Amino acid sequence: MHPQAATLWPHPRWLLAVLLAGLGMLGPFSIDTYLPAFEGIARSTGATPVQLQQTLSSYLLGFAVMNLFHGALSDAIGRRPVVLAGLGVFTLASAGCALSSTIEGLIFWRAVQGMCAGAGMVVSRAVIRDLFPPSEAQRVMSQVTIFFGVAPAIAPLLGGYLYVHADWHAIFWFLTGVGAVLLLINLRALPESLPPASKQEFAVRPLMQGYASLLKSPRFLLLVMASGIPFNSMFLYVLAAPEYLGRHLGLGPTQFFWFFLCTIGGIMGGAAWSGRVAGKMKPESQIRRGFTLMLVGVLANLLLVSVAPQHARWSLPLIGLFSLGWAFMVPVVTIMVLDENPERRGMASSLQSALSAAANALVAGALVPLVMHSLQALALTAVGFLMVGLVAWQWVRRLPRIGRTGA
Incomplete structure (x- = not known):
């Protein structure tokens, strides 16, 4: 913790939570807002379904690669400069997307968007842990998730409205405005939470050695898998939203918000619940309850689409139940991940985000095109992701607690 944390x-x-939630919302906004416009982008640019999917996977790949460096840079030069630079480049990249007239240009600028969109999310986690001890940090992370949840809930509604009443370019001009506003707000309000004595020299070779050391830690890897892999059970449906909501459920572009209302409502509810029990419930009990809710959600969804696919719209609340369980347990696991390396929490946060984003990019680019045409295939894949996370958590419980917990 920063020695002057109370005065920073x-x-x-809750105001800090709102500020940091604004940084974290860039990622979901960059994905959810333009999904209702896939059909219009295809008509305008002549893009194939595979090329449209590449606008997602290129974004996620750029997100994953640069997340390896955001946290380490923030450990070296401070949290504030990395956030401000990320917001500036995101704003320019969004304008590049808005000005694109070809699918190749859009894919390129989406990759640049992804490279900088993760800066705020990665660094905001480190800021919270810089300023608060573990139980308070969990409460703040839960508050961030609650406020953050508003953004992706309204993103597809805004995107659908802009697409219907203007065109798909207007969506990216909107994201340009969001980036510019966040840049101005953080330029004025974001504190520098990294103590000067805690700054680490930025050098690629030692950084890679530090990552290698973390990657050799079974506990770190399993904790990342326990929180990040189950997320793909829900994210799978987000990535497949144009096909899942449009073709399978018969929803129009302006109706996509029903899906996001369920998922984000679950996330906000789970985060609020997690904040209330912070310091009162044992972390292991909280994680177990979260996994139980997720398991009920994915199994009930699989049963529904297998025996009554004509009622697939009832899957939306079940996906919401899953997101409730995920949000209830993930703040606890995130604190555990950061405390695996308390001297370099920015680096730990970077690697966690990079690994999760790499998995998301793989899901977007390779897996979603294979399963999005079948409700049963989507449901089975969601079950598979959750089982990987559940096995990882059970494995963590059997490992010795060799990680150090910082103040």
């Missing part, structure tokens, strides 16, 4: 942010804690 003298305002109410």
Whole structure:
């Protein structure tokens, strides 16, 4: 923790949560807002379904690669400069997307968007842990998730409205405006939470050695898998939304928000619940309850689409139940991940985000095109992702606690 943590942010804690949630929302906004416009992008640019999917996978790949460096840079030069630079480049990249007239140009600028969109999310986790001890950090992370949840809930509604009443370019001009506003707000309000004595020299070779050391830690890897892999059970449906919602459920572009209302409502509810029990419930019990809810959600969804596919719209609340369980347990696991390397929490956060984003990119580019045409295939894949996370968590419980917990 920063020795002057109490004075760095003298305002109410929820205001810091709002500020950091704004940084975290860039990722979901960059994905959810333009999904309703896939059909229009295809008509305008002549893109094939595979090329349209590449606008997602290129974004996620750029997100994964640069996340290896955001946290380490913030450990070296401070949290604030990395956030501000990320917001600036994101704004320019969004304008590049808006000005694109070819699918190749859109794919390129989407990759640049992804490279900088993760800066705020990665660094915001480190900021929270810089300023608060573990139980308080869990409460703040839960508050961030609650406020953050508003963004992707309204993103597809805004995207659908802009697409119907203007065109798909307007969506990216909207993202340009979001980036510019966040840049101005953070330029004025974001504190520098990294203590000067804690700054680490940025050098690629030692950084890679540090990552190698973390990757050799079974506990770190399993914790990342326990939180990140199950997320893909829900994210799978987000990536397949144009096919899943449009063809399977028969929803129009302006109706996509029903799906996001369920998923984000679950996330916000789970985060609020997690914040209330922070410091009162044992972390292992909280994680177990979260996995139980997720398991009920995916198994009930698989049963529904197998025996009554004509009622597939009832899957939406079940996906919401899954997101409730995920959001309830993930703040606890995230604190565990960061405390695996308390001297370089930015680096740990970077590697966690990079690994999760790499998995997301693989799902977007390779897996979603294979399973999005079948409700049963989507449901079975969701079950598979959850089982990987559940096995990882059970494995963590059997490992010795050799990681150090910082103040």
